[in-house]
Amino acid sequence: MRRPAPPRPAPGRTVPLLSVLAATALLLTACGTEHGGAGGTGAGAAGAAARTQIDDPGKDGVRVTSLTLPSPSPSPTRSYSVSADSLPGDSGIVAAYEVTNKGSETLTYTIVITFTSADGGAMGNQTVTVRAVGPGRTVRGTVRAGVLPPGTPRVTGAKVLEVTKVPSGEAPAAPGTCPASGxxxxxxxxxxxxxxxxxxxxxxxxxxxxxxxxxxxxxxxxxxxxxxxxxxxxxxxxxxxxxxxxxxxxxxxxxxxxxxxxxxxxxxxxxxxxxxxxxxxxxxxxxxxxxxxxxxxxxxxxxxxxxxxxxxxxxxxx
CATH class of the missing domain: 2.60.40 (Immunoglobulin-like)
Structure with a gap:
């Protein structure tokens, strides 16, 4: 038995907008809604980056706070997909850190951050200098892991390996700058x-x-x-x-x-x-x-x- 077709609107008449929206909502409810990964990173999308909080106790007021990892490619070499803002050959891995000066004078920090695999092995080190951190101040920044050799195990963590701090007035000059002394x-x-x-x-x-x-x-x-x-x-x-x-x-x-x-x-x-x-x-x-x-x-x-x-x-x- 054929069901009668729903009535069509008469020529020259329009369907009310609210009716269209209601029908669209009903269709989405029936089909389900897909959400991105935690933090809006869209972990299932190709090339998407995932940011993970890091529980790093740190050293001398310096600690790694999070690690951003691109999604791994399916190739057996365990390479990484690289975001558009990465340099050629860059792994796309970024560690965020914070430096808190708990002392009483302005300090310049030289920090070595090591990127690690799941078994704790060091996959690479990067050194960053943070200048003129005043007493009681916290300064935040990021450092990239850079280029990793093909076949490097997947990086899963990062931590502070070494911290050197000196009074900013006696720190070596930044590259490309000249002190007042000449x-x-x-x-x-x-x-x-x-x-x-x-x-x-x-x-x-x-x-x-x-x-x-x-x-x-x-x-x-x-x-x-x-x-x-x-x-x-x-x-x-x-x-x-x-x-x-x-x-x-x-x-x-x-x-x-x-x-x-x-x-x-x-x-x-x-x-x-x-x-x-x-x-x-x-x-x-x-x-x-x-x-x-x-x-x-x-x-x-x-x-x-x-x-x-x-x-x-x-x-x-x-």
Missing amino acids: IRVSADRGDAAMGLRVVGLHLDNCGTRDYSVDGYPVLELLDDDLQHVDGIKILDGGGGITFGDADDEPAGPVTLKPGESALATLTWRNTTDFGTAVNVPHVRVRAKAGAPPVIVTPNLDLGTTGKLGVTAWRPAKD
Whole structure:
């Protein structure tokens, strides 16, 4: 038995808008409604990113708060789909962090954040510098994991691995900037072989006038709390450390024109015999007596040697 067709509206008449909306709502109710993932990330959509809160206890007032992960591709290499704002080859993984200064002076923080897999293994480290955090202030930021090698296990977490903080007035200048003094002091990452450690101190004339030094940089060794470390003999030159004097050029005047640089070298051994090993994380450096101080962090693992060698400033070779 055929059912009669519903009456059509008479020519020239319109269907009321409320009737159309009601019919649409009824159709959606019958068919069901699909919702995105938590936080509106749409976890089921291809290439969508998912943000996860991180329970990181942190260190020295610094902690990771969340991790944003792109959805994994179905390929066996465990690669990641990359968002439009990622750099070429970038994994698209981003950790959010916060820095709270619980001290009484303005500090500059250097932070190492490690990205980890489900079994806790480190998949990669990134270093970020947060400058001029005032007392009682909290500063938030993000850091990208960057490029991960093909076949890297899926990153599932992130945590603070290391924190270094120094008074902002004595922190090394930011790259591309020049302090009011017109000179920039910094330390490189150094080299280590067979227990011998070498770190270069760099002096750049970034100002507009000539700058002269004569002899050795002025050093003060500092502990984790930036207090003076006693009992370490600072030697002029590295001969007493390296069994030779090839690096011990005679001390003499060096004049740097704007744009020129000089180099000095810290040398030590981490030999440990009888006694208590000494670690010196920070060194306060003055290019010469009376020059503005800069605190660098070469992490001197001096063992029980009690000695640190420093060469005189010499013009840097191109």
